[in-house]
Amino acid sequence: MNAIINDIEIIKAKTTKINDVDFDNLKFGHVFSDHMLECNYKDGKWHAPKVVPYHPITLDPSAKIFHYGQSVFEGMKAYKDADKNVWLFRPLDNFKRLNISSKRLAIPELPENYFMDGLKALLEVDKDWIPTNEGSSLYIRPFIFASGNGFHASPADEYKFIICTAPSGAYFSGELRVLIEEKYSRSANGGVGFAKAGGNYAGQFYPTQLAIEKGYQQVIWTDDNTHEYIEEAGAMNIFVRINDTLITGPTSDRILDGITRKSIIELAKAEGIPVEVRKISVSEVVEAAKNGSLKEMFGAGTAAVISPIAGFGYKDVDYELPKLDDTYASFLKKRITDIQTNKVEDPFGWRFEVK
């Protein structure tokens, strides 16, 4: 007989793969836990999700995901504290953003209980997959895609919402050097840049490959019209520290409203760090690098939390960031991960216990 957790039906896998996993040497998003949440939209509504064994997905070749890129996703992490309690970080914000993304991609919005109760049931079933090693976590990937069929370029009539989880180590390793982009762009005014839409990521791969060939790891995206303002760093939001002020660009229809981004802003302000949310011009960053007032740059996102940038290239010139002993990046990363993993008080109410 199948179990029920939080009103969610559970169909358990007959065997576990967990004994094949080396938890001391986890890559990012490479091995997947025993179960997944599956929820189908059909006949005009979302049907109750189920926790089922991790299994392949079978689709008609005319399924619209293959042709028209109608998909959205989220990225989250689950942590275990010393007492084996399980924690999420601001999960309702991921749920809300998923629906914001869905709306822009003409995907039907999902009921909150299907997302939250489904996620909690999945984590309950696969809680042994949450790593406890320092720097590791269970990466959670909720996603929705068009599973309905037909070559007409219009929204699908069927969708799948799935949550998979992957015990994961660090997203980046080694020093991160970035190239400020002068030609390619990530998003348009009035486009889908603010959404976590699949197509936003595919469009970044080729310019990023070109940057990698030049010796960088990521691209700093600039506005598509003038390339004079920095917008995002790879698939992360970007922060710049000039003297003692931490600066990040405002969200817009081109820039993702990152949950790590807004947490950093709130945390930095609470810690007395001067924060400015305003447009950042490339010339300002280059000038600050030249005169020594550019102290730090870092990317912020769920996968990597905070990724310090060691240097950047612009118009065939490389600029090195100083190597400081005490950085905002390391201070803020420790504060956030300590909150995420229940090592310190959480005055913001961000931590969410799964029970």
Added chain:
Amino acid sequence: MNAIINDIEIIKAKTTKINDVDFDNLKFGHVFSDHMLECNYKDGKWHAPKVVPYHPITLDPSAKIFHYGQSVFEGMKAYKDADKNVWLFRPLDNFKRLNISSKRLAIPELPENYFMDGLKALLEVDKDWIPTNEGSSLYIRPFIFASGNGFHASPADEYKFIICTAPSGAYFSGELRVLIEEKYSRSANGGVGFAKAGGNYAGQFYPTQLAIEKGYQQVIWTDDNTHEYIEEAGAMNIFVRINDTLITGPTSDRILDGITRKSIIELAKAEGIPVEVRKISVSEVVEAAKNGSLKEMFGAGTAAVISPIAGFGYKDVDYELPKLDDTYASFLKKRITDIQTNKVEDPFGWRFEVK
């Protein structure tokens, strides 16, 4: 034993679905023929394609197509003439554009013989599926998507190239009214708008839904920076006739290099129609509509060939196009489809016999 056509291995379907199809009442891209071409990229190279029975595709939930929108496609048509000979229209141009799209999406480029010989073998096997009714054709959908696995936001290591075909009737029915977009955009400078990338289409669905709610069928896309220039019509290129001059915008990294578009330009010039390829401002179109010099607007693309526009909306005002007896749209559509279906000479060398 399996047959070989043009070096392509053929695995035939055991039964045919063709007797279930009402060829007199075909929708667009809704029923699919008995076979498909399938070709896999793995271990750093494309492997020889095969014609196989039309069948579902099975993927891991972490396949990158679900998460990062890494996909491209093409649209083509096959026609049968009165002697049952099978014709394509400029197929090498589709092949070349597929690789141009792939490059921008960081998808490995495909060898020409895999595309052309595979397509010819597929059409040979499913030639009975090519409709002969006026206005119908076998719509051909070549597409490539990321089938490799993993949550890291980087290009996949495995891809599938598939060609499916669908006997199809008209793409649009009824009068086409369009809304000139003032807020949303289709593509960015330095983005992927020139590519037939899946994500370009998903991003159009929501603004198009809003236009449909207002009583229009499609959106006329404008540039994302100023919204002052018209760029595309739905998923088609756009042409405007002011007095006797036919005008279309220049291709760019935001505008698709449409095969129907460039055929219309060449054909119109050969027929002595004055043609201008230049930016078209919204104010110019509105002014021409007001003073009566705007004679025609139409969309151009493979699916609909030429779609006359009956009227457009802009800033809450509706403009009607005149109802002319002799239009460039109907003249050019007849010329192109007569060439496509081998009813007239083809001085351009566009027609391509499948044999």
